[in-house]
Amino acid sequence: MSGVSRRGLLGGIGAAGAGAAAIGFGAGWAAQGSEPDDAGSAPTTFDLYGEHQSGIVTPVQDRLHFAAFDVLTDDRESLVALLQAWTVAAAEMMAGRPAGPDISSYNAPPDDTGEAIGLPSSRLTITFGFGRSLFDDRFGLADRLPEALVELPHFPGDNLDPARSDGDLCVQACADDPQVAVHAVRNLARIGFGTVGVRWSQLGFGKTSTTTRDEQTPRNLMGFKDGTMNLKSDEQSDLDEHVWVEPSDDRDAWLAGGSYLVARRINMTIEIWDRQTLQSQEGDIGRTKAEGAPLSGGTEHDDPDFELAGRDGPLIDPASHVALAHPTANNGVRLLRRGYNFVDGSTEIGRLDAGLFFLAYVTDPRSHYIPMQTQLASKDRLQEYLQHTGSALFAIPGGIAPGEHVGQALFA
């Protein structure tokens, strides 16, 4: 009953006139899994506070709701106040509680929209980021624009929709229950009413990578395992090298403990893909479909051998996805990916509007995304089946301590 004692039994005002029993929201939320974890079991809730934001190396949850916002005010104090309010609400929701405390005042709109009442916290994480456009002249942040927060170049094959790209702010909500992730984004958008507006949002229904070793590698909508090579949360030195920002000057000092998030909405022409032979599909990827093993042999987690030749040349085509995305072809670069499969209904010509919402956390997009994507976009055999329809880059500030607000170092 910690939910009740934590917030008090807020009383049953709804039917009070009829003398009904006292029933408030407290009882509903009491069922939530926000208790300390049993020793040895996996966490059921994550903490907003820490060296880094949650939702980066955190074990990848099943579902995603991602939203980019435009700031509607020019007032720096209003922006800071929003970040303060978002921080408080995010901490509450991640703990499995309502977004705000006042949810049963009869003559006010409830602080929380209610659709997550009775649901466990579902390992919710909420991660915040800042887009390049935030550093224009509106908020006095121009001299804090990190050099690495570039405008991504136009890559071959990009067909970007401005209405699915960029944004001043981003919120990534991941949870095992989509209703919990949707609830989080909705309540943050609501708190920001008048200060920010949703620019675009994206739901993802199935994760395509993991950051732990004890899980099966999930599959993307091409039917192949995805993210076999993903950075894992226990690879500390690689995380330091490839994910966390190493501040270098006054412009990015506020990003200590932070990262950069590359978000790309990648449509797949899955109907065309489905008509290719298994040989063709496996050749494009460079791995077997069933097991995910490199075509040079072995099992999923064996290293691919790009030199090993078969009758007709290398067993792994140098133009395959695995060859071109491999660290050996990218100056040793590794990615921490957090992508999700999406299906947004169907298109006007009756094809599924489906693909991969690619999310990757990198130490510097200039070294860790742009060169790789430049290469993939021009050489990758997979490219024939892909179209990038949305794109954004965000600076992800480091973690905070209780009492601070998200991104506080930027405004200090």
Added chain:
Amino acid sequence: MSGVSRRGLLGGIGAAGAGAAAIGFGAGWAAQGSEPDDAGSAPTTFDLYGEHQSGIVTPVQDRLHFAAFDVLTDDRESLVALLQAWTVAAAEMMAGRPAGPDISSYNAPPDDTGEAIGLPSSRLTITFGFGRSLFDDRFGLADRLPEALVELPHFPGDNLDPARSDGDLCVQACADDPQVAVHAVRNLARIGFGTVGVRWSQLGFGKTSTTTRDEQTPRNLMGFKDGTMNLKSDEQSDLDEHVWVEPSDDRDAWLAGGSYLVARRINMTIEIWDRQTLQSQEGDIGRTKAEGAPLSGGTEHDDPDFELAGRDGPLIDPASHVALAHPTANNGVRLLRRGYNFVDGSTEIGRLDAGLFFLAYVTDPRSHYIPMQTQLASKDRLQEYLQHTGSALFAIPGGIAPGEHVGQALFA
């Protein structure tokens, strides 16, 4: 290892040239939960065959992918062949197996698209239906058009998008894992390539009703419990009266054991709703938000008392949703609902494109939907926050025996 023995170990052709171990799809699928259930535990797979189709009174799964199709051919035999192929594939997928047997011939596209490899069957059900347009002059079915398969009238407040409405055929895939539901629709669409095209499709991420008594009533995006009064699978006489078709003539004799499915995409202006006081929200619904109890008192499953008066008149407003949708206001009509919450990103003005994808199975839409919706659309206080943006009605044929195909009685 029944997955392997059932379909044979299909061999590891991918890396054969390199002498790798034999690894086929069989091994991946062996992990699936298609085994007979342990005595006493809830089923993990459902059977395609039976008196009724699955996915109607079946315990409601968490996620939905719904698709409506247009038939692209005028050839009756091609349509029947498709239904035969769909039946076989649906039975396989519901059992947790691939959509087709040939998934590792190196020189052919795999029969299955692969993204559900390694996933359990997730209680998948696949339910098929026929729209009114199927009964035109293309397939010789005009004299089999049931009288109840009407064109739904235009209701006040309808703002229907033809690209989200109607269709010759429908497929409802429900599963606890959205990747499994998406996989089912995708593979059926693929099998139908050239014969049918997807007209529209809709994902739902959270169920809003149950057909069992041991589950919490889920919540819709207004934050209220939804479907408290839903018909339950053990109410046999009410199911007979309100859900299953009672054939009355030659036109609907083929619908024995079947039903009608009303599908409505109902957008909610949730940002506006969220600004209303709790009093206003509860007054609109006629129930408390926290508990779902009628405003006349008691707890969720107590009967509302529409006569009970408070200081200012009836405690439950006669224009509230619960009053207008209640059986007592609708000639005793009860609904078997199977709706889902949806969020399809955001609109051009930065609002969530969100709401309820309403699905209800009824014995006759003329008695069981049209009068109720006519009343709700003109009187319901909730209507201020709702806009119906998609609409379809399908005749859902009865169940089949092994060896038959879905809808066989229609073509007999």
